[in-house]
Amino acid sequence: MTAQNRPVLLTAARILGGEPQDVLLADGVIAKVAPAGSLEVPEGALVIDATDKVLLPGLVDLHTHLREPGREDAETVLTGTRAAALGGFTAVHAMANTTPVADTAGVVEQVWRLGNDAGWVDVFPVGAVSVGLAGEQLAELGAMASSAARVRVFSDDGKCVHDPVLMRRALEYVKAFDGVIAQHSQEPRLTDGSQMHEGVVSAEIGLRGWPAVAEEAIIARDVLLAEHVGSRLHVCHLSTAGSVEIVRWAKSRGLPVTAEVTPHHLVLTDELARGYDPVFKVNPPLRTAEDVEAVRAGLADGTIDIVATDHAPHPVEDKDCEWDAAAFGMTGLETALAVVQETMVETGRLTWEDVARVLSTNPARIGRVDDRHGRPVAEGEPANLTLVDPTVRRTVDPALQGTMSRNSPFAGRELPGQVVATFLRGRPTVLDGEALAPAGEPAPQGTIA
Amino acid sequence: MRHLLDARDLTRADAVQVLDTAAEMAATQSREIKKLPTLRGRTVVNLFFEDSTRTRISFETAAKRLSADVINFSAKGSSVSKGESLKDTALTLQAMGADGIVIRHHASGAPHLLAHAGWVDAAVVNAGDGTHQHPTQALLDAFTIRRHLADRGVAGSGEGFDARRGVGKDLAGLKVAIVGDVLHSRVARSNVQLLTTLGAEVTLVAPPTLVPVGVGTWPCTVSYDLDATLAERPDAVMMLRVQRERMSAAGGGYFPSPLEYSRLYGLDQRRLATLAEHAVIMHPGPMNRGLEISAQAADAARSVVVEQVSNGVAVRMAVLYLTLAGSGTAAPVPTSKELA
Known part of the structure; x- marks a missing residue:
C-alpha cells in the first residue's frame, strides 16, 4: 500500500475549529467521524496526529492564473497547482488570459487535462467572455460549457468587459x-x-492614478444590468470601500450578485508603492487603509462572499525594473489562508467555520463545483480536506514556495498558520507541510524541470 | 549627502548647506578661469532616458567645471523598446567605474530604483523622473529666490550680481506662487517640498483638471484663480510650461483651448502690471511665449529666467561636490579659497 491510497486516520482534529474528533478517510471519502480517541487504527492506515489542528474543507480558489499555455516561464499548470496544494487548496479556477486565450473548447480542455495529469488539485478552467479578450464578440461560451472542462465561470479577467451591450449579452447568454x-x-x-x-x-x-471610481462605476452598472436581465454576476477582486457599499446595496435588493476580495487587499495599502518596488504593483491596485478596513468589514458581514487569490506569477525580469515597466500582479496561493487567519480570524472577525465558508463553500457554489468541493466535513462526503496548524508562525520566503515565480508581496513577512496536510479525494497531496508528488515521492522544491 | 533623489529628503539645514555651497561655486564662476580641480579623476555619467538638452548641458558644464570626466549616455527610446533593462544599463555603468550617475528618466521612481536596487555603488542624482521629482531644479529656484529676496530691505540689495547674497539664510516669510500644469510637473512637486522646508509659503495655481487628486495633504495652498493669488502680492511667481499635447489627451484635453488657458492662467501684460515692485518672475524653461507667459513678462527686468539657468550650473556643481567629494553627509562647505 502506498501513501496514495491507504486509509488515513486524523486523530483529535478540530473540525472547523470545533471539539477534537477522529476522522477516518478511506476510498476517497470521509468514512468515519467520531469523538477523539474512539477510533481504532485500521490496518495499514496512515495516522496523523491532528491535535490542536483545524480541519477545513479543501480550499477552492475562484481566481488563479496558471499561465499555461503561453507563459510557462512564469508558471505551469503543474507548478501552479502544486503551489495551490501547498496553500491548502483542492480546486482552482484557472483564468482565461493565457496565450492562446482560453476562448474555445479546445483550450479549456487542454488546461483541464493538464490539471488532471498533474494531479495536485482539481483544475476548473475559466472561459473567456469575448474572443481573444478583445471585448468585441462573445466567445463560444456554450461550447466551453459543454466541453469536457464543463466551464461555468466566464471572465475576461485582466481586462474589463466594458462594452455594456456585450456585458448584457454575456450575462443573458x-x-x-x-x-x-x-x-x-x-x-x-x-x-x-x-x-x-x-x-x-x-x-x-508621481505615478499615474487608478481612481476608485473606475471600479465602482463598472460594478454599479453591472449590478443594474444583472438585475435587468436576471442573471448571476460575480465581482472579481473588489478593492474599494465604495465597491463594498454598492455590493451591499445590490444584496439588499436580493440580486444574485457575489463578490470576492483578494488576500492582499485585506492587508496591504498604497503606502507600499513609496519604495517603487514593483512587487507591490497589482491590478486593481493596493488601496488605502480605509479601503482595507471596508473590505474586511464587508467580508465579515457577508457582503463579500469569498476570498480569492488572484495568484499572478511573473518571471523575475518582469518585476526587476522600473515601476512603469513592470507587470501587474502578485503570487498568493501559498499565503492566502495565512493572511485570512491574520486579518480576520486573529482579529475576531471570522471563525474557522466562516473561513471554510469564504475559502471553500462559497467559491465552490459560485463556480458550480459544489457537488465535489466545498462540502461539509461529515461522513460520506468527498475527502477533499485541509489540515491547518494555526499556532505556527513562519516567515515567507518565495524561494521555498511551490510556485515558479518569486513575486510574493509577503516576502520576509511573518504570517501565522501552516498548512500541514491537504487531501484530494483522500490522497495526501501535502504532508507535514511538504508537497507529495502524485507518485508518492516528495516533489522537489522550486522549479520542476 | 549620499544621493539626491527627492527634495523631501533634504532638511532645512541640508538645503541651506547646498545653497551656500552653490553660492561659493557661483562666486568662482565670475573668474576668468572657471575650472576647479575638485573632482579630478572622478567619472560622472549623464544617463538620459529622456531628451533634455538643457538639463544635460547644465550637469555636463557643472561636472566639467569641477574637473570630473563626463560621459553622456543617451538611452532614449526607453529601456523596454531597446530591449536593455535599466538594470543592465546600470550594471554596465558600474563595470565602467562610474562615481556619479545623473539620471533623467520618464518613469517616476527610476532614480530611486537605481540608488537602492544594489546595482551600482555610484552616487545617484535625480535629474528629473517622470512626474515625480526634479530636485536640482527646485534647488536652483530656491537659490535664485534667496539671492533676490532673502536680503530684501538691506541697502544695496537687488543691484548687480553678488553670488553670496543670502548665504546662511532660508526663505522664511516669502510667498511663492507656482502657476500651471501641476498635475504633470515634477518641478512643482519638488518646489512645494523644498520651498516649504525653507520656510516659504507656496500657492499652487492651476485649472482644477491640472491639479492631482490627493493634493490636499501637500504643505501648500491651492488656488484656481490667478488674479486672486496675484492680489496677495507674492514675492515670486513661477510659471510652469504647459505642454500643448495636454490638449489632445483622453477626454478632449485638460482645458478647452490654449486661448482660454492663456486668458485665465497666463502671465500677460495686465497681470504683469499688478505684481509687487520687488517680485520676480521665474520659469523652468523652455517657455511657451504667448501661452503661459507673455513676451513682455518673459523679457521684463524682473524676469530671472536667464539667471535661473546660470544658477543651475552653480547648484549642480554644489550637488555633485556634496555627493561625490568628501566622505558623506559631513562634508564641509568649501570656501572659495579651498575650492581654488
Whole structure:
C-alpha cells in the first residue's frame, strides 16, 4: 500500500475549529467521524496526529492564473497547482488570459487535462467572455460549457468587459447553462496608463492614478444590468470601500450578485508603492487603509462572499525594473489562508467555520463545483480536506514556495498558520507541510524541470 | 549627502548647506578661469532616458567645471523598446567605474530604483523622473529666490550680481506662487517640498483638471484663480510650461483651448502690471511665449529666467561636490579659497 491510497486516520482534529474528533478517510471519502480517541487504527492506515489542528474543507480558489499555455516561464499548470496544494487548496479556477486565450473548447480542455495529469488539485478552467479578450464578440461560451472542462465561470479577467451591450449579452447568454460572468471591474478610459491607486500617495510619488471610481462605476452598472436581465454576476477582486457599499446595496435588493476580495487587499495599502518596488504593483491596485478596513468589514458581514487569490506569477525580469515597466500582479496561493487567519480570524472577525465558508463553500457554489468541493466535513462526503496548524508562525520566503515565480508581496513577512496536510479525494497531496508528488515521492522544491 | 533623489529628503539645514555651497561655486564662476580641480579623476555619467538638452548641458558644464570626466549616455527610446533593462544599463555603468550617475528618466521612481536596487555603488542624482521629482531644479529656484529676496530691505540689495547674497539664510516669510500644469510637473512637486522646508509659503495655481487628486495633504495652498493669488502680492511667481499635447489627451484635453488657458492662467501684460515692485518672475524653461507667459513678462527686468539657468550650473556643481567629494553627509562647505 502506498501513501496514495491507504486509509488515513486524523486523530483529535478540530473540525472547523470545533471539539477534537477522529476522522477516518478511506476510498476517497470521509468514512468515519467520531469523538477523539474512539477510533481504532485500521490496518495499514496512515495516522496523523491532528491535535490542536483545524480541519477545513479543501480550499477552492475562484481566481488563479496558471499561465499555461503561453507563459510557462512564469508558471505551469503543474507548478501552479502544486503551489495551490501547498496553500491548502483542492480546486482552482484557472483564468482565461493565457496565450492562446482560453476562448474555445479546445483550450479549456487542454488546461483541464493538464490539471488532471498533474494531479495536485482539481483544475476548473475559466472561459473567456469575448474572443481573444478583445471585448468585441462573445466567445463560444456554450461550447466551453459543454466541453469536457464543463466551464461555468466566464471572465475576461485582466481586462474589463466594458462594452455594456456585450456585458448584457454575456450575462443573458450564460443563463442557459447556469454560468456566471466574473467581471474585472475597470473602466478602461478612466484608467489609461494607470499605475497605482489615485490618491495622496500617487499625487506625491508621481505615478499615474487608478481612481476608485473606475471600479465602482463598472460594478454599479453591472449590478443594474444583472438585475435587468436576471442573471448571476460575480465581482472579481473588489478593492474599494465604495465597491463594498454598492455590493451591499445590490444584496439588499436580493440580486444574485457575489463578490470576492483578494488576500492582499485585506492587508496591504498604497503606502507600499513609496519604495517603487514593483512587487507591490497589482491590478486593481493596493488601496488605502480605509479601503482595507471596508473590505474586511464587508467580508465579515457577508457582503463579500469569498476570498480569492488572484495568484499572478511573473518571471523575475518582469518585476526587476522600473515601476512603469513592470507587470501587474502578485503570487498568493501559498499565503492566502495565512493572511485570512491574520486579518480576520486573529482579529475576531471570522471563525474557522466562516473561513471554510469564504475559502471553500462559497467559491465552490459560485463556480458550480459544489457537488465535489466545498462540502461539509461529515461522513460520506468527498475527502477533499485541509489540515491547518494555526499556532505556527513562519516567515515567507518565495524561494521555498511551490510556485515558479518569486513575486510574493509577503516576502520576509511573518504570517501565522501552516498548512500541514491537504487531501484530494483522500490522497495526501501535502504532508507535514511538504508537497507529495502524485507518485508518492516528495516533489522537489522550486522549479520542476 | 549620499544621493539626491527627492527634495523631501533634504532638511532645512541640508538645503541651506547646498545653497551656500552653490553660492561659493557661483562666486568662482565670475573668474576668468572657471575650472576647479575638485573632482579630478572622478567619472560622472549623464544617463538620459529622456531628451533634455538643457538639463544635460547644465550637469555636463557643472561636472566639467569641477574637473570630473563626463560621459553622456543617451538611452532614449526607453529601456523596454531597446530591449536593455535599466538594470543592465546600470550594471554596465558600474563595470565602467562610474562615481556619479545623473539620471533623467520618464518613469517616476527610476532614480530611486537605481540608488537602492544594489546595482551600482555610484552616487545617484535625480535629474528629473517622470512626474515625480526634479530636485536640482527646485534647488536652483530656491537659490535664485534667496539671492533676490532673502536680503530684501538691506541697502544695496537687488543691484548687480553678488553670488553670496543670502548665504546662511532660508526663505522664511516669502510667498511663492507656482502657476500651471501641476498635475504633470515634477518641478512643482519638488518646489512645494523644498520651498516649504525653507520656510516659504507656496500657492499652487492651476485649472482644477491640472491639479492631482490627493493634493490636499501637500504643505501648500491651492488656488484656481490667478488674479486672486496675484492680489496677495507674492514675492515670486513661477510659471510652469504647459505642454500643448495636454490638449489632445483622453477626454478632449485638460482645458478647452490654449486661448482660454492663456486668458485665465497666463502671465500677460495686465497681470504683469499688478505684481509687487520687488517680485520676480521665474520659469523652468523652455517657455511657451504667448501661452503661459507673455513676451513682455518673459523679457521684463524682473524676469530671472536667464539667471535661473546660470544658477543651475552653480547648484549642480554644489550637488555633485556634496555627493561625490568628501566622505558623506559631513562634508564641509568649501570656501572659495579651498575650492581654488
